[in-house]
Amino acid sequence: MDVLEKIKVCDLSALCAYEGRVALVDGQQVALFLIPNQGVFAVQNWDPIGKAFVLSRGIVGDVKGKLCVASPLYKQHFCLRSGECLENSDVRLAHWPVLLENDQVFLEWHAKA
16 A cells, blocks of 8 residues: 655755756655756656666756656656656656755655555
8 A cells, every 4th residue: 555755855955957866765766856937846767768767867958848858868858747758658757746845855755555
């Protein structure tokens, strides 16, 4: 059974605008992106196409109105809001809601009970 938890990941000051950072949460690598005036986004760091933990090193941008990160390996674009791959709708990243409280970054996380 999954339990929804709020997990502190880092202080907001640990993130740099438009640059990815990695956090280890419950044994999983999570890529965090701070986008000014839009928020902080959390997606899995594992690139399911390139088969490596690299998404935090990708370039953030906008493709057809969707905020995304481009994989540094094969350049697929993944939406930061939904995790969908813009070039292949069959591929999707795990993504988590981010909460900001008192300059701290929290994830809404489904933990195993």
